[in-house]
Amino acid sequence: MSNWSRNTRWPRRIAAVASLTLLFALPTTVHPDAVPTVGAWVSPTTGRGDPGVVLRPFDPPAHDWLPGHRGVDLALPRGGPVRAAGDGTVFFSGAVAGTATVSIDHPDGTRTTYQPVIATVTAGDTVTEGQVIGTLGTDPRGWPGLSWGARRDGAYVNPLGLLPRPLIRLKPVDGPA
Structure with a gap:
């Protein structure tokens, strides 16, 4: 040799x-953006633990005053049902800067926000995980899908961190695939 x-x-x-x-x-x-949760939450678009198709990822700015994407955009057709990600109380239901918005306060201190949503709930309503809170409307800026955000302790966090972690299984390298 x-x-x-x-x-x-x-x-x-x-x-x-x-x-x-x-x-x-x-x-x-x-993941540093993950949000530790006590129970499993569900995706507002699928009603399950998987988020579905992510159209635009979480991209927070370095400082609050800088531009960035403080949530995730999930694929959902216009008119599709939008679900509460977890149990909570509707904090806000109305328009924010011309965009139909629903915000829900959850018992663990997380506030989730959903845009553009034509709400079927009003402020003060109690909602349960997976409950339909409205339907997807039209974003005035032209963005497709549902914009889903989350805040905890005054800071934006990646809402995908609310969902259960996927189970990853590795197949043997030497055996049949």
Whole structure:
């Protein structure tokens, strides 16, 4: 065996071990934008633990006064049902800057916001997880889908962090796929 082939095996082995270590560490890593929750919440578009199609991800600004995307946009056809992500009390139902909006306060201190939603609920109503709170309207800025936001302790958080973590299963490398 030449010195060249002997010396090139170690970097490959190190890369393989590092890759496997990273792969097994990922499922237990908590995303910094994740919101720890006591119970499982549901997506306002699917009514399940999976969010459906994310059209525009959470992209918070470095400072409150800078532009950014403080929620996520989820695919939903106009007129589709919008559901409460968790149990709570409707804090606001009306227009904000010309956009139909519903905000819900949840017992854990989280406030979720849904836009543009033609509400079937009013401020003060108690809602349950998965309950239809309205239908998707038309965004005056032309954005498609549902804009879903969440705030906790005065800070915007990634609402996808409210949903249950997906179960990740790895298939054996040596066995049949």
